[in-house]
Amino acid sequence: MRFVANIILLLVLLVGCPAWAQSDSLMSQTAVVEQTIDSSDQSEELDVKSVVLGHIGDSYEWHICTVGDKHITVPLPVIVRGEDGKWHCFSSSKLHHGHASYEGFSIAEEGEYAGKIVEQTADGEQIRPIDLSITKTVAGLFVNCAVLLLIVLGVARRYRNDKVDTKAKGGFAGVLEMVIESVMDGIIIPCVGPNYRKFAPYLLTAFFFIFVNNLMGLIPIFPAGANVTGNIAVTFVLAMATFLAVNLFGTKDYWKEIFWPEVPTWLKVPIPIMPAIEFIGLFTKPFSLMIRLFANILAGHAIILILTCIVFATAKMGAAVNGAMSAVSVILSIFMNCLELLVAFLQAFVFTMLSAVFIGAAQHTEEHAEDHSAQHSVAHSAEHSPEHELKQETKQIEK
Amino acid sequence: MGLLQPELGLIFWTSLAFGVVLFLLCKFGFPVILRSVEERRNFIDSSIEAAHEAEERLERVTLDSAAIVEKAEAERQQILRSASEERDRIVGDARMKASEEAQRIVAEARAQANEEREQIIREGRQQVVALAVTISERLLRGELQQKESQIVLADRLLDEINKASQAKPQNNEA
Numbered sequence: 001m002r003f004v005a006n007i008i009l010l011l012v013l014l015v016g017c018p019a020w021a022q023s024d025s026l027m028s029q030t031a032v033v034e035q036t037i038d039s040s041d042q043s044e045e046l047d048v049k050s051v052v053l054g055h056i057g058d059s060y061e062w063h064i065c066t067v068g069d070k071h072i073t074v075p076l077p078v079i080v081r082g083e084d085g086k087w088h089c090f091s092s093s094k095l096h097h098g099h100a101s102y103e104g105f106s107i108a109e110e111g112e113y114a115g116k117i118v119e120q121t122a123d124g125e126q127i128r129p130i131d132l133s134i135t136k137t138v139a140g141l142f143v144n145c146a147v148l149l150l151i152v153l154g155v156a157r158r159y160r161n162d163k164v165d166t167k168a169k170g171g172f173a174g175v176l177e178m179v180i181e182s183v184m185d186g187i188i189i190p191c192v193g194p195n196y197r198k199f200a201p202y203l204l205t206a207f208f209f210i211f212v213n214n215l216m217g218l219i220p221i222f223p224a225g226a227n228v229t230g231n232i233a234v235t236f237v238l239a240m241a242t243f244l245a246v247n248l249f250g251t252k253d254y255w256k257e258i259f260w261p262e263v264p265t266w267l268k269v270p271i272p273i274m275p276a277i278e279f280i281g282l283f284t285k286p287f288s289l290m291i292r293l294f295a296n297i298l299a300g301h302a303i304i305l306i307l308t309c310i311v312f313a314t315a316k317m318g319a320a321v322n323g324a325m326s327a328v329s330v331i332l333s334i335f336m337n338c339l340e341l342l343v344a345f346l347q348a349f350v351f352t353m354l355s356a357v358f359i360g361a362a363q364h365t366e367e368h369a370e371d372h373s374a375q376h377s378v379a380h381s382a383e384h385s386p387e388h389e390l391k392q393e394t395k396q397i398e399k
Numbered sequence: 400m401g402l403l404q405p406e407l408g409l410i411f412w413t414s415l416a417f418g419v420v421l422f423l424l425c426k427f428g429f430p431v432i433l434r435s436v437e438e439r440r441n442f443i444d445s446s447i448e449a450a451h452e453a454e455e456r457l458e459r460v461t462l463d464s465a466a467i468v469e470k471a472e473a474e475r476q477q478i479l480r481s482a483s484e485e486r487d488r489i490v491g492d493a494r495m496k497a498s499e500e501a502q503r504i505v506a507e508a509r510a511q512a513n514e515e516r517e518q519i520i521r522e523g524r525q526q527v528v529a530l531a532v533t534i535s536e537r538l539l540r541g542e543l544q545q546k547e548s549q550i551v552l553a554d555r556l557l558d559e560i561n562k563a564s565q566a567k568p569q570n571n572e573a
Contacts, residue, residue, distance in 0.1 A: 130408075131406070131408045132407075132408045135408065137409055141416050145420050152429070156427060156432050162438070200433060201433075204424070208424075232402065232405050233410045236405045237410055
């Protein structure tokens with residue numbers, strides 16, 4: 001019962017947060033409070049698109065909220081390598097939200113590199129330096145990684161001195177153990193096959209990494225709330241990790257399947273149609289992993305932000321309309337947050353499952369041929385539905 | 400299009416962060432938990448197996464003891480039966496022996512009695528004979544007071560003895 005109560009509490013907290021965070025103005029953060037000079041655009045129409053893109057995109061500072069004219073932001077370190085070959089490292093507060101330049105670096109307001117740091121060269125050109133700044137996404141990623149490490153290593157510490165006959169853990173360790181077990185028994189062991197021990201830590205790490213990042217992305221209060229798994233660079237690295245895990249540990253049979261698959265010979269020589277398709281398949285698999293996770297999380301964030309924007313977009317339509325629309329907005333936000341909780345788990349699950357299936361397929365040897373065919377069908381059925389999902393998501397984004 | 404363009408810096412930091420997390424969790428995180436859980440699972444499995452085995456053994460022991468009890472019971476019955484048979488036999492034997500003995504004793508007693516009776520009869524005869532002799536002596540003594548009568552008697556006696564000795568062989572021949 002306590003466990004159920006905890007879950008309900010968690011849900012209430014997560015769901016209740018966005019509305020609350022919008023109205024809450026007093027946040028005790030170690031933030032730099034700055035007075036903005038120009039507040040001329042106060043009466044302008046709310047630009048929903050820029051608000052949404054601003055929230056789901058990356059930035060060089062972590063904007064928490066705006067109270068009146070004051071932007072409460074956490075400045076983050078900018079690390080760039082200039083044209084002169086030297087590394088420059090300074091706080092993003094030096095750039096004054098893109099209104100100033102520092103050491104020749106400024107944030108481009110428009111053009112190809114809009115929103116990114118550019119360097120003004122001597123001949124007046126703007127070039128993009130090598131940019132390893134700790135941006136909002138990176139900072140969020142670090143926070144989330146710390147949370148993940150804290151959770152898993154903290155729980156693992158309790159297991160370290162276990163004897164064979166130690167009783168099962170209760171409380172949080174029990175919950176985590178349950179999740180680990182369900183991932184092991186539900187995904188890793190059936191999908192990877194007999195070699196699962198070798199890949200279990202990676203797949204579990206991938207699962208919890210994505211899951212924690214997804215959940216943290218749903219919490220709108222600093223230091224959570226950064227759109228980490230909805231950033232294509234992050235999903236690219238995750239997909240890359242799976243790509244490496246699949247291909248570095250692939251068996252001889254796996255490579256033979258790619259370059260000399262068991263199809264009629266005219267499909268292989270003189271024009272290697274099937275090998276080409278299989279070879280392209282090597283890259284489309286992780287690519288689909290990358291796009292799927294990215295698009296799902298991005299769309300979820302965008303929808304919640306748009307729903308929240310309804311409150312402000314209708315502010316000028318009178319108290320009655322605004323009140324009604326605010327109610328609609330809150331209700332829909334609650335619904336979307338619940339849905340996103342599900343998606344947060346589901347995407348972590350799907351990513352892990354597909355990774356496990358790809359790894360399992362690459363572990364394929366002649367003895368396990370039957371397993372392989374079964375896995376393949378699973379992979380295919382799993383492939384189709386997310387593709388469909390993706391189309392829907394992109395439609396939603398377009399709307 | 401900005402959203403779909405992976406940033407180099409972000410890729411770098413993500414790779415680093417994910418790499419570190421992966422290393423730490425693969426080294427100190429999940430294997431520890433998985434090992435512990437697996438050990439516990441094996442322990443539980445083996446415990447259940449042991450419990451099953453113990454139960455089975457107990458059942459077997461119960462069956463065995465029941466069989467032993469049954470066997471003992473049967474043995475007891477058999478012993479009792481054989482004992483009673485033995486008893487009957489012994490009693491029968493004893494009875495037979497006793498009756499034989501009794502018969503023998505009775506026969507002996509009868510024989511002895513016969514003998515004694517004969518002896519008594521014989522003694523009786525002898526006494527009767529002695530009495531008769533004495534009486535006859537008394538009678539004779541009285542008669543022999545007179546000389547002639549003595550002579551007469553002596554003659555008669557001699558006659559008689561003669562007759563008797565003559566008569567005896569005749570009797571024997573007869």
